[in-house]
């Protein structure tokens with residue numbers, strides 16, 4: 001391990017401490033030990049480059065290819081996976097310049113881990129805090145396992161066609177309103193990223209997701225459950241794996257109003273309050289159950305369902321997931337506990353993975369969604385290789 005602090009970083013921890021901890025000399029500029037050409041050598045020979053914490057300034061430099069110190073030179077010469085772990089105040093993280101820089105870096109394959117919410121430097125709290133070291137470590141371990149081929153050796157997804165639904169459907173009531181849910185699509189998109197990195201040909205059926213589209217997927221944007229069902233059925237026809245990570249509405253309004261629904265008043269009562277409308281609902285198709293049915297006795301494609309459960313006083317999340325697994329008849333079921341502050345929109349997830357014919361339940365998390373995604377694919381690859 002080589003520590004490459006920026007000049008600013010040395011205001012927090014001095015060079016002597018880094019040198020003692022890493023057992024190697026520490027430099028911030030490119031003019032130290034020039035005979036060893038460190039500004040090219042470090043990046044060229046690294047297996048992984050991690051910048052944690054990564055400032056808004058560092059990411060701006062990296063996005064524009066600037067190279068005015070040893071760290072930015074290392075980033076430009078690195079051919080291995082690069083992980084940036086931003087930490088900054090919320091205003092800086094949300095600034096359009098930072099947002100654009102992060103998008104640019106991600107589009108080039110740099111792995112930027114989203115910051116978490118919590119206490120920041122100073123008295124304020126908010127989004128921008130460095131994730132826990134264990135979470136950063138888990139992402140690094142996963143990236144290293146991908147690049148040294150151990151995951152590919154366990155089966156890999158090269159040459160396989162994968163369909164993933166992600167996000168949450170919206171059922172329109174009128175041109176202004178819809179019935180929706182809290183799914184952000186982060187877990188489904190993380191599944192797509194991992195499948196791509198393992199060599200799969202990925203079709204992503206995306207329902208109302210505001211995230212950058214992973215480079216290399218075939219994107220099919222949809223809005224409603226019916227649209228999602230049609231898109232999944234079409235893409236599933238010649239696929240090897242279908243993962244239903246989307247939160248699909250079970251019901252939709254029976255009638256769509258072409259114009260905005262207005263408040264109605266009881267004309268017979270002067271100054272009456274508007275009366276509350278009743279919305280009639282009808283069932284949506286169960287896309288996952290339909291896939292299982294149309295597959296019949298074939299084992300292709302492997303069908304993976306998700307179970308979003310809150311649990312209830314009598315049943316744990318796992319109890320409810322086991323029931324759902326029986327009902328849906330899919331090959332793998334990924335169950336996660338959901339709630340207002342749990343899972344939806346968060347960067348971390350905790351799941352139980354159930355597999356047909358296998359009693360052991362695989363548990364993953366709490367961990368970043370891409371680490372969870374990697375575990376889900378490990379289980380699916382096991383199913384593929386045993387089937």
Ligand code: CTP
Pocket residue numbers: 225244245246247248249250284285286287288289304305306307308309
């Ligand atoms: N699903 C589906 N079509 C629906 C509803 C859900 O394909 N109309 C899929 C989801 O994509 C997920 C799985 O079924 O993979 C379970 O979704 P969930 O919302 O947890 O379960 P429901 O079947 O809707 O059951 P309930 O609402 O009773 O928990």
